[in-house]
Amino acid sequence: MKPRAVVFAYHNVGVRCLQVLLAGGVDVALVVTHEDSPTENIWFGSVKSVAEEHGIEVVTPTDPKSAEMRAAVSAARPDFIFSFYYRHMLPVDLLALAGRGAYNVHGSLLPKYRGRVPTNWAVLNGETETGATLHEMAAKPDAGAIVAQTPVPILPDDTAAQVFDKVTVAAEQTLWRVLPALIAGEAPHLPNDLTRGSYYGGRKPEDGRVDFGQSAQQVYNLIRAVAPPYPGAFTDIGNERFVIARARLVRPGSQDAERVRPLAGLPVGIHVSDNALFAVCGDARAIAIHELRHAHNGQETVISPAAFSELISSVPRP
Template sequence: MRVVMFGYQTWGHRTLQALLDSEHDVVLVVTHPRSEHAYEKIWSDSVADLAEGNGVPVLIRNRPDDEELFTRLKEAEPDIIVANNWRTWIPPHIYGLPRHGTLNVHDSLLPKYAGFSPLIWALINGEREVGVTAHMMDAELDAGDIVMQRAVEVGPADTATDLFHKTVDLIAPVTTEALGLIASGRTDFTPQDRSRATFFHKRAAEDIRIDWTWPAEDLERLVRAQSAPYPSAFTYHRGARLEIVTAVVSEGRYGGTPGRIFYREGEGVVIVAGADARTGRNRGLAVTRVRTEDGTELPAAEYFTSMGGYLTGRP
């Protein structure tokens, strides 16, 4: 089949590489310009460089809504469009242009975690599996019929970085197997159960600010979800920003006020956590490594030289 690819960052790069390695003919690539957004500078393999290195024409667009782009798409005569990590809405006159429509590849187990940053949100929420879904694009974002889906388990110590590496390796087989089904004439794909659908926004600075009223189990997953190279979860100590690099759920149960710097346990320093921490039924968050405002990273036991005081959400 003649394929036009819409994609960006490493997800789009892996998709394009899979298409170039396949029996299909990539006739045009559309990608976004480079961005300075904190999350878009991560996993930023260039789709444009890969396409140009393989002699494929490239168009750079923030949005696919101009007449020149539509004309180039029609001239390319694609049998299908394949999209992965395209960051803006693709209108119906574009996704419906090819005779087979548009196949979108998304890094979640749809219908859950449509939208943005699905791996991070899934880890924060304690999901046992994550994965990749190839589905036919329709008028609602990430809502079309599922062509192919594969899952991997979330390990008890996995970070968002670990899950990225697990799922990015699924892109090539999911994409090529889905295209194989479409090329064979299959059209009876699996409708999504919209009663199970969830839709998440992009991550921003406010989303990594630690709220000590969360249970320690949730905070421990937040810290793992904000693993390097993602920006670390942060709090404030004595008015200065303090990043929590690693942490575990405490062995003991600690009562008091959320955010209290309370007790040394193992290699960590326990911070009281949970909205009902006053009951004494909660685990705390045992912080093991921190990073100060000047970029110094050190064990929490060295940073917190004495117990007492509070970690807060604001300076």
Template sequence: MATEPRSDEAAKQGIVVFAYSEVGHACLDALLARGEKVLALFTHEDAPDERQWFKSCAALARARGIPVYTQEPRDGDTVERLVRELAPDLIFSFYYRKMIPERILKLARLGAYNMHGSLLPRYRGRAPLNWAIIHGENETGVTLHVMVKEADAGDVIDMEAVAIGPDETAGEVAARIPAAAVRLILRQIDGLKAGTAPRHVQDVSQATYFGIRKPEDGRIDWRQSARQVFNLIRAVAPPFPGAFTQAAGRRLMVWQARVAEGGGRPGEVMSLSPLRIAAGEGAVELLHFGFEGEPEAQASEAVLALLHKGDILGEAA
């Protein structure tokens, strides 16, 4: 990984990192590769019910001898005491999943900065990449901004755009996000440490906000247009939990699809080969699908054996 020049004085400045997920790992790794003085990592315990498709920030930090803490900011006294004792010059949050109280942010002499997964002020909040694809956007990105009391509302330091192809899934786009985040942090780290980084006030009139997404939010509503259904399927495709509907009394997972011609009652099976389902407007051809829990090699065959032309998928199935 290419590194940026830095002064010996700047190298002494201490950084506390709050990080998780692939972007968190990539940004922490970039700081360490550059020789930055990372004082500690605050991260999350891995959830047992969540697929761990990303690298471990905790493992990286421990391998480099950096203290790792998993206490959450809601336990404000503990985290505040730890950060105060570390006396950081900078605080970074790289895809950390919890809000950090303002009193903790103020402990960083040169400020606290967050790497957010959208081009702010659009798509503030949680799961910004998934929401962007659901809404049919052709671009997303990462924004480095000042952390303030309100989520994702602080001044923008810099941003880096990432294109979303018309058929790309969230997983495919997500694979390019870490490199964009690393380019961004390396571009601005010296300015942040010198107190000379640019700051731009967000245009609140352009702000949009979206909340957390849960696996159940992947349920397909066949009353929506074919394009909307298609966007949902690619927005939650693996490594995310996936889109689903009801078929033959079972949960049918849909991992890949495309917009097709035709129409009928929403959720109606128009044909079996290919498997084409009517939406509220247009139709969706299912390309990769299977009943939940079925071996993937036999998934489509098991579904087709139980479906008939004219069946209605969804809650009534």
């Protein structure tokens, strides 16, 4: 008899891991997901659509802790409960309804980067590696025993979105690799030593504000961590807002290194040199801005170096 599961899922990781369960012979009796928010940039796949294509019942409760939600999960008689990038913590009494365990896929190599948006935090902090972890769910977030992990590299110019694509594949691979053992009751359950890890909270669009007084590497890490499709790293000059959508750290010996020489001694911030945009940072190093967007009246338009110079010509610079 196929094992039965209730799946809480959202985003691309939710899509791919739900598909792994179906391909692996799991009877998914119920899918719990979120309604897409009209205020959010929905750039990822739809768990709801995948479930409906397979004829699986889908619910989108506002409160997964409600008595109605517990009754729905209980009625599904799950052997397993899975959470794949579902955005709410699940209560312990609900997890206990899964006779053979409740498991979550998290986008880091636990115990590092427990909590929210782990991929963005890893890029922001200049990490060179992250990954995906399948672990038991517990009362604390991302604190249960580790079942399996798959690492992925973070290359020096990777954006968080590019790393997230790798993490999505790592999540799929991790679940696919260990699912037979999980179904057979033979999967490992390794210690998740929280004292060796870290916990991070959520991030807001305002957290993308650039402090050019920081080092160029720190500024570049922020740009990479929140680059589109995330809200983006931004700076305000007067009443004008500019979003740095694409950039590169100017490295010694590069062509850009020669182009930024005229900027030596200028204050930190965005400047134009040789018809190109650069950001001078607190350590006197620079970032080449390949795409700068002007945010105005709720819209963003790409702005050229000449148009940038003209727009801010009358704005007092610090």
